[in-house]
Amino acid sequence: MDKTLVIGCRTTENELLAVMRAAGISYDLVWIEARLHNVKKKLNKALSDLISEAENYDTILFATGFCGNSVLGLESSHARLVLPRVDDCTSLLIGGTRNKSSWMDSYFLTECWLKSKGNIWDEYKHAVARYGSERADKIFQVMFAHYKRITLIDTGCYDLVKTRETASEIARAFSLDLNVLPGTLSYLTDLLTGNWEPDRFLIVPPHSRISSEDLSRLS
Numbered sequence: 001m002d003k004t005l006v007i008g009c010r011t012t013e014n015e016l017l018a019v020m021r022a023a024g025i026s027y028d029l030v031w032i033e034a035r036l037h038n039v040k041k042k043l044n045k046a047l048s049d050l051i052s053e054a055e056n057y058d059t060i061l062f063a064t065g066f067c068g069n070s071v072l073g074l075e076s077s078h079a080r081l082v083l084p085r086v087d088d089c090t091s092l093l094i095g096g097t098r099n100k101s102s103w104m105d106s107y108f109l110t111e112c113w114l115k116s117k118g119n120i121w122d123e124y125k126h127a128v129a130r131y132g133s134e135r136a137d138k139i140f141q142v143m144f145a146h147y148k149r150i151t152l153i154d155t156g157c158y159d160l161v162k163t164r165e166t167a168s169e170i171a172r173a174f175s176l177d178l179n180v181l182p183g184t185l186s187y188l189t190d191l192l193t194g195n196w197e198p199d200r201f202l203i204v205p206p207h208s209r210i211s212s213e214d215l216s217r218l219s
C-alpha cells in the first residue's frame with residue numbers, strides 16, 4: 001500500500017489542516033517554518049533533509065509552491081515527489097500563479113502569515129522598539145515602496161474579522177490600502193486527493209532531479 005507524506009508550510013497551516021479534515025485524510029505531515037523562505041539555500045537544504053529522512057514513504061506531497069525556485073535540484077531515491085505548479089504559497093491559495101497578475105501590487109496576508117515567526121508586523125514592531133517610530137517608518141516605506149495595498153486572502157479557514165483588524169493596522173502603518181480577496185482550497189484539495197493534472201502539478205519520479213525546465217511551467 002502506497003505510503004504518503006505531506007510537507008506543509010506553516011503559512012498555509014489552517015488551510016491544509018482544513019482540507020485534510022474535510023477529505024478524511026490522515027497522511028503523515030511535517031512542517032517547514034515560514035522564515036526559511038527568506039534564504040533560498042536554507043529552504044532547499046531543509047526540504048532535501050526532509051526527503052532524505054522520509055525513506056519509508058512512496059509519495060511525498062509538497063503543500064507549497066516553487067518558492068523562489070528553492071525546490072530546484074531536489075530528488076528522492078525512494079519516493080515520487082508531487083508539487084503544485086505555482087510560484088509560492090500565495091498562488092496556492094488563490095488558484096494559481098496566473099490569478100495573481102492583477103494583484104502584483106499587493107502584500108498578501110492570512111492569519112497564519114501573521115502568526116509565523118519573523119512576520120512583517122513583528123519585524124516592524126521590533127524596528128520601532130530598536131530605532132524609534134520615525135526611523136522604522138522610513139525603513140519600511142522603502143521596503144514597501146512598490147506595494148499599494150495589503151491584500152487579505154479569505155480562505156474561510158480562520159477568523160476573518162479578527163485578522164482583518166490586524167491587517168487594517170498594518171495597512172495604516174505602511175500607508176497602504178486594504179483589500180480582501182476570496183481564496184480557494186482547490187489546489188490543496190487536488191494535491192491531497194490525487195487529482196494531479198500535469199498542467200497543474202509537477203510529478204517527479206524516484207531518482208529524478210527537479211530541473212529548471214520543470215520549474216518553467218506555472219499554472
